[in-house]
Each structure stands twice: as C-alpha cells, then as structure tokens.
Amino acid sequence: MRHVISILLENEAGALSRVAGLFSARGYNIESLAVAPTEDSTLSRMTLVTTGSDEVIEQITKQLNKLVDVVKLVELTQGPYIEREMLLIKVRAAGDGRDEVKRLADIFRGHIIDVTDTTYTLELTGTGSKLDAFIEALGPAGIIEVVRSGPSGIARGEKGVHV
Amino acid sequence: MELTGADIFVRCLRDEGVEYVFGYPGGAALHIYDALYRQDKVKHILVRHEQGATHAADGYARSTGRPGVVLVTSGPGVTNTVTGIATAYMDSIPLVIFSGQVATSLIGDDAFQEVDAVGITRPCVKHNFLVKDVRDLAATVKKAFYIATTGRPGPVLVDIPKDVTAHKCEYAYPKEVSMRSYNPVTKGHPGQIKKAVDLILAAKRPMIYSGGGVILSEGSKPLTDFVRLLGYPITQTLMGLGAYPGTDPLSVGMLGMHGTYEANMAMHECDVLIAIGARFDDRVTGDLEKFCPHARIIHVDIDPASISKNVPVEVPIVGAADAVLAEMIKLIKAAKKKPDKDALAAWWKQIDQWRAQNCLDYDRDSKLIKPQFVLETLYELTGGEAFVTSDVGQHQMWAAQFYKFDKPRRWINSGGLGTMGFGLPAAMGVQMAHPKSTVCCVTGEASIQMCIQELSTCKQYDLPIKIVNLNNRYMGMVRQWQEFFYDRRYSHSYMDALPDFVKLAESYGHVGLKIEKPADVEGALKEALKLKDRLVFLDFITDQTENVYPMIAAGKGHNEMHLKPCKAVVSTDRELA
Numbered sequence: 001m002r003h004v005i006s007i008l009l010e011n012e013a014g015a016l017s018r019v020a021g022l023f024s025a026r027g028y029n030i031e032s033l034a035v036a037p038t039e040d041s042t043l044s045r046m047t048l049v050t051t052g053s054d055e056v057i058e059q060i061t062k063q064l065n066k067l068v069d070v071v072k073l074v075e076l077t078q079g080p081y082i083e084r085e086m087l088l089i090k091v092r093a094a095g096d097g098r099d100e101v102k103r104l105a106d107i108f109r110g111h112i113i114d115v116t117d118t119t120y121t122l123e124l125t126g127t128g129s130k131l132d133a134f135i136e137a138l139g140p141a142g143i144i145e146v147v148r149s150g151p152s153g154i155a156r157g158e159k160g161v162h163v
Numbered sequence: 164m165e166l167t168g169a170d171i172f173v174r175c176l177r178d179e180g181v182e183y184v185f186g187y188p189g190g191a192a193l194h195i196y197d198a199l200y201r202q203d204k205v206k207h208i209l210v211r212h213e214q215g216a217t218h219a220a221d222g223y224a225r226s227t228g229r230p231g232v233v234l235v236t237s238g239p240g241v242t243n244t245v246t247g248i249a250t251a252y253m254d255s256i257p258l259v260i261f262s263g264q265v266a267t268s269l270i271g272d273d274a275f276q277e278v279d280a281v282g283i284t285r286p287c288v289k290h291n292f293l294v295k296d297v298r299d300l301a302a303t304v305k306k307a308f309y310i311a312t313t314g315r316p317g318p319v320l321v322d323i324p325k326d327v328t329a330h331k332c333e334y335a336y337p338k339e340v341s342m343r344s345y346n347p348v349t350k351g352h353p354g355q356i357k358k359a360v361d362l363i364l365a366a367k368r369p370m371i372y373s374g375g376g377v378i379l380s381e382g383s384k385p386l387t388d389f390v391r392l393l394g395y396p397i398t399q400t401l402m403g404l405g406a407y408p409g410t411d412p413l414s415v416g417m418l419g420m421h422g423t424y425e426a427n428m429a430m431h432e433c434d435v436l437i438a439i440g441a442r443f444d445d446r447v448t449g450d451l452e453k454f455c456p457h458a459r460i461i462h463v464d465i466d467p468a469s470i471s472k473n474v475p476v477e478v479p480i481v482g483a484a485d486a487v488l489a490e491m492i493k494l495i496k497a498a499k500k501k502p503d504k505d506a507l508a509a510w511w512k513q514i515d516q517w518r519a520q521n522c523l524d525y526d527r528d529s530k531l532i533k534p535q536f537v538l539e540t541l542y543e544l545t546g547g548e549a550f551v552t553s554d555v556g557q558h559q560m561w562a563a564q565f566y567k568f569d570k571p572r573r574w575i576n577s578g579g580l581g582t583m584g585f586g587l588p589a590a591m592g593v594q595m596a597h598p599k600s601t602v603c604c605v606t607g608e609a610s611i612q613m614c615i616q617e618l619s620t621c622k623q624y625d626l627p628i629k630i631v632n633l634n635n636r637y638m639g640m641v642r643q644w645q646e647f648f649y650d651r652r653y654s655h656s657y658m659d660a661l662p663d664f665v666k667l668a669e670s671y672g673h674v675g676l677k678i679e680k681p682a683d684v685e686g687a688l689k690e691a692l693k694l695k696d697r698l699v700f701l702d703f704i705t706d707q708t709e710n711v712y713p714m715i716a717a718g719k720g721h722n723e724m725h726l727k728p729c730k731a732v733v734s735t736d737r738e739l740a
C-alpha cells in the first residue's frame with residue numbers, strides 16, 4: 001500500500017540524511033521525497049511517499065519519530081488529503097506536432113514556460129496520475145527531458161501540521 | 164571573561180559532573196588536551212586504543228548508570244571508536260563521545276586526518292552533532308548529555324573542529340535543555356496499565372519476561388516487588404540478568420538460545436506474557452512463527468518502536484519500566500481480584516518438572532577442566548558479589564548461566580552487537596567506578612586478544628581486574644556451530660600460535676597463572692582473589708570439546724531445545740589427536 005507522510009523537520013545540516021539513512025538502513029522503500037524550508041526558516045517540510053504493509057508503515061512512523069531532528073509527523077493517507085506534484089517537461093515541437101503539443105498542454109491545463117524553434121518546455125501540476133497521463137499522451141518519441149518534483153501533500157480541512 | 168573552546172569544553176564536563184574521560188590524544192584534539200592538563204577536576208584515563216576507550220566508558224556507564232565519556236582525535240581516532248559506539252547503541256547505553264575534527268575551513272577538503280565523523284557514526288548513534296561555532300559549544304554539550312541519558316538511552320557523538328576549540332567566547336553552562344523535537348515519555352498510559360493489570364490477574368499460566376530496560380530505568384526494586392507480589396515465574400534476558408535476583412525461587416533463569424529448559428518451556432506454554440524492558444530479540448524468541456503460541460502479550464517499553472516490531476502485542480505500554488511497574492503494583496494491591504491460586508500452583512508444578520531436568524548439569528568427574536566448573540567456583544568464591552564482564556562466545560553464555568546475579572549492573576556484556584574485545588576494557592571502566600569491588604573479566608583466548616593492549620592501561624592505573632580466560636584453543640562458539648551445522652568442518656576456528664598468556668601478563672607487569680587441572684581451579688581463583696591490588700590473568704586450559712547447552716537451533720521454537728548429550732569430538736581435536 002502507498003502511504004504519504006508529511007514531516008516537519010529541524011532545518012539542520014544532516015537532517016535529510018538522517019531520514020534517508022533510516023530508510024536505507026532498515027530496508028524501507030522511498031518512492032519519493034520532496035523537501036524545502038517552511039515559513040519558519042528553522043523548519044523544513046518533507047513529504048515522503050513510501051510503500052509497505054500496515055506493520056511496516058507503523059514501524060516507519062515510529063522510527064521517524066525517534067529521530068531527534070523530526071519535530072512532527074502525520075500520515076496524510078490516513079485521512080482526506082490533497083496531493084500535488086509538479087512536472088517540467090521539454091518536448092520536441094516542430095512542424096505539425098507543434099500545435100498538437102500546445103493543444104495537449106491546454107487540455108491538461110499546463111503552461112508553456114520556455115520556447116525555442118523546435119521545442120517547448122511545459123509546466124504541469126497535478127496528481128501523479130495526471131502527470132503520468134500527460135506524459136503518456138505526449139508519447140515517448142517527442143520527450144527530451146522529464147523533471148518531476150515528487151508529490152507534496154496537505155491534509156484537507158481546518159487542521160494543519162505545525163509546531 | 165572569555166574562554167577558549169577547549170577550556171569551555173573542559174568546564175562543561177566539570178559542570179556536568181563528569182568524573183572520568185576515557186581517551187586518546189591527537190592533532191585535532193590537542194587544544195582540548197592542553198586544557199585538560201591545566202586542571203585537575205576531570206580525570207583523563209589514557210587507553211591504548213580508542214575502541215578500548217569506548218568500551219571502558221561503556222563499562223563505567225553500565226555499572227553506575229551514569230553516562231560514559233570518551234574523547235578522541237579526528238580521522239583514525241574516531242573511526243576506531245565505531246565498534247564501541249555501535250556496541251553501546253545496540254544495548255542502549257548512555258555514552259557521550261567527543262571527537263576532534265579538522266578546522267572548519269578545511270572540512271570537505273580531504274584534509275589530513277579528516278573523516279566525516281557525523282556521517283560515519285550516524286547509523287549507530289542516538290544523535291550526533293558537528294559544532295561549527297564556539298558559541299554553540301556549551302549548549303551542544305549539554306544537549307548531548309541530555310539526549311544520551313534520557314528516554315531510551317544511547318550514545319551521542321559531538322564532533323568539534325580544532326578552530327572551534329581555539330576561538331573564544333563567554334562561558335555559561337545551560338541549566339536545562341528544552342528541545343521541541345525531543346520529548347521522551349516516562350509515564351505509561353493509565354488506561355493501558357489498567358488493561359494490563361486485568362489481564363495479569365486473570366492469567367492461569369503467567370510468565371514475566373524482563374530485559375535490560377529494567378536495569379536502565381533503575382527498575383530493579385519495583386520489578387522485584389511486582390514479581391513477589393504476584394508469585395509469578397520470571398525469566399530474564401541476557402541483558403536483564405540481575406534486575407531480579409537470580410537465586411530467588413521465582414526466577415527460572417535466562418531464556419532464549421542458551422536459556423534454561425524451564426524458562427523456554429514456560430515461555431512456550433504460558434497464557435499471559437508480561438514483557439518489561441525487553442525487545443523480543445531473535446536470540447530470545449527463536450522462530451517467531453512458533454513464539455509463545457498460547458500467550459496474550461503485554462509489552463512495557465520506553466521506545467514505542469520496540470513495541471510490535473517483531474511480535475504483535477495485545478497491550479502495549481509506552482513508558483519507563485520503573486514508573487510503569489510502580490503503577491501496576493498500586494493497581495494490583497488495590498484490585499479485588501487476586502491471582503488464581505490453584506491455577507498458579509498447577510503451573511508451578513509443571514515448571515518444577517521442567518526444572519527437574521537440571522538442564523545446566525555437566526560432567527563433574529571430567530579429568531579436564533570444565534568451563535562451567537570454573538564459573539561455578541568463581542561464583543562461590545566471590546559470593547555472587549563480583550562485577551563480571553565478558554567477551555563474546557561460549558564463555559559468555561556459561562558466565563550468564565552459572566554466575567547467579569542477584570543485583571543489577573553486575574553483569575556487563577555486549578548482548579546486542581556481540582562485540583569480542585569488549586570484556587577487558589569494559590572491566591577497566593567498571594573497576595574505575597568501583598575501585599574497592601572485585602571485577603572479573605570472563606573471556607576466551609580469541610576474544611581477549613582483540614583488546615589485549617589494554618593490559619597496559621590496567622598497569623598504568625593499577626586496576627586489579629581478575630581475567631578469567633577460558634582457554635579452549637578454539638573460537639569455541641564458532642567451533643560449536645561448525646560441529647552442529649557444518650558437519651564438523653572446523654574452518655578457521657582453531658586458535659593457533661597462541662601466546663604464553665602467563666608471560667604476556669608478566670611482561671605488562673601483572674600476575675599470570677596457568678591452570679591445567681580441575682583440582683587446581685579453586686586454589687588458583689582463591690590466590691587471585693587474594694591479590695587485591697594486582698591484575699591477575701588466570702589462563703584456564705579447559706576441555707575444548709565442551710558445548711553450550713541447552714540450545715535452540717535457528718528456526719526452532721522454545722519447545723524444541725537440544726539438551727544433551729554433548730558428544731566429544733576427539734577426532735578433530737588437533738591437540739588430542
């Protein structure tokens with residue numbers, strides 16, 4: 001089962017490697033990991049996507065909580081939550097195909113953020129499956145480079161994960 | 164007044180109440196060593212290898228409950244501590260390790276004696292720090308001690324670059340620490356404790372299984388009261404021995420791979436298992452599929468991650484063992500329901516039948532020295548009062564089986580990591596902390612050679628340790644597994660080219676005795692114990708075919724123990740052949 005965990009972490013050198021090291025040392029999967037400082041510069045927010053049985057996820061959250069740099073942690077997948085990921089993608093866009101790429105971007109509500117004579121660079125935000133669908137619609141032939149941020153998540157409703 | 168980082172560091176140790184620092188100098192730590200030289204409050208013990216420093220600090224911590232302190236230089240100094248740090252980590256021992264580091268301006272340049280100490284130790288510390296600014300030094304030292312000693316204890320490393328020890332600032336040692344990201348619990352949840360007590364009082368075949376956590380939380384007294392109040396059988400793990408008196412009739416001995424028949428059988432048959440400060444290690448549980456098939460399980464542990472990690476638990480209680488036990492005692496005393504006397508009597512009758520197997524029996528008429536006999540005699544001659552450290556192997560298991568510990572913090576061994584080389588330096592730390600007490604290091608001829616250099620430290624500081632070397636000319640535990648599971652192919656387990664341990668001890672300025680006959684065992688031990696101010700190296704030439712029984716082989720359950728017979732394997736014995 002796929003689980004999304006939101007973690008508030010001390011914004012300290014090495015904090016990220018403690019989390020990454022925990023996963024490799026104990027043999028847990030990391031599907032993706034997105035991290036950046038928050039409005040409070042002493043804290044980072046990490047959205048971590050992992051897979052495992054309920055027992056494994058329980059161990060993962062307990063072990064994460066044990067890390068001294070972890071301030072707070074919520075498993076988003078336990079309640080209603082929203083997940084978004086950003087895709088930057090560079091595609092060939094020459095001749096007839098050029099219009100087609102633009103049309104597809106419009107359908108998926110993507111933006112063109114850089115243009116050359118032969119390429120478009122597009123930005124698209126959404127759930128992972130939406131990004132997958134867009135990439136598939138473009139087809140492998142035209143793709144020059146794909147950059148994905150990994151999902152960030154936030155719980156629905158009034159409550160927030162903060163200190 | 165402004166002080167240098169080095170002076171601040173030493174003042175921190177003083178204000179933290181540190182008595183001993185076990186260490187070894189080098190370039191990056193020289194400002195600190197200079198500051199140590201200019202004061203006399205904190206005593207520095209110079210070891211002969213940094214691994215020895217960590218084990219010595221560890222022995223100090225295990226025998227006192229106070230944190231052990233280590234000081235080493237950068238690079239090889241700190242890499243040499245890794246085994247000792249991992250040893251402490253696995254057994255949740257509070258250590259604070261200070262390592263010198265190259266100057267902040269050089270970090271990352273592959274400078275002379277630079278290693279990423281924080282990176283190398285990360286997987287085996289509770290937490291670690293790199294101090295980049297002298298103004299953070301005192302607060303970091305304070306945090307390090309706080310983290311090491313609270314919650315589930317463990318080692319904390321503080322890496323201090325050389326320039327930080329030269330820079331100056333005002334000194335103030337923080338009175339307390341508050342960390343938003345670290346708030347260990349101590350008290351258990353009252354609702355859970357109530358649930359546990361109901362289950363405990365309803366048990367027909369109860370079993371108490373206690374571990375090192377009881378010792379770490381100073382929970383020996385409440386554990387003893389708890390067990391006696393209920394009259395239930397108790398088994399203790401290798402790490403927990405002594406928390407409950409081993410000579411008490413309610414104690415059924417150690418459990419696990421080389422535990423007693425009665426302890427393991429009772430585990431298998433019990434209907435309620437009360438686990439306290441123990442972590443269901445694989446050497447304890449045997450095959451998890453076959454573990455305690457009839458039991459409803461209560462687990463008290465300070466570390467939530469230990470609960471339901473290996474074995475699903477019905478009543479989890481996160482809290483310190485001493486506090487939770489005290490709460491449970493209150494509820495049991497107040498409860499209307501009392502333990503079921505008839506059921507308990509029947510249960511004890513069954514346990515006594517298992518006990519009657521006398522599973523630790525050995526051949527007392529042997530012409531060769533039986534290791535068990537040495538330990539039994541040691542136990543008798545010291546009245547069970549000695550501190551006993553051990554290395555890793557058969558001798559460790561025999562020490563755990565035959566020395567009956569009635570008090571906590573007397574049995575000092577590397578249970579989690581199983582570190583050969585631990586015994587002698589650990590004994591140094593114990594002896595420093597308890598100068599008047601008898602400290603014995605039970606070891607094997609293979610293990611003792613892993614930190615043998617510390618004999619020199621023992622001489623320098625007059626540490627009158629009694630080294631009980633059970634010399635079977637084999638890595639006995641390895642040989643035993645090869646005998647059982649590898650069709651007696653004794654691959655690289657024979658200890659060839661052994662030194663003359665008597666001469667070796669003498670060359671370091673100690674007393675050495677070689678004992679070859681059972682009849683001489685008692686006399687030699689008596690003589691050694693009489694030499695109160697000398698280290699004595701007792702080299703017992705033991706029966707090298709002896710195996711540790713009982714034994715649960717890998718993949719087996721508690722009810723599938725091998726008891727005897729211990730067939731001698733003379734044909735492969737190079738000395739007898």
Ligand SMILES: Cc1ncc(C[n+]2csc(CCOP(=O)(O)OP(=O)(O)O)c2C)c(N)n1
Pocket residue numbers: 554555556557558559581582583584606607608609610611633635637638639640641
């Ligand atoms: C540092 C280290 N290396 C290897 C081992 C694996 N090992 C466990 S017991 C043992 C043999 C110990 O032999 P000895 O010290 O003579 O004790 P005995 O078993 O003979 O009592 C070995 C090699 C270990 N535990 N630690």
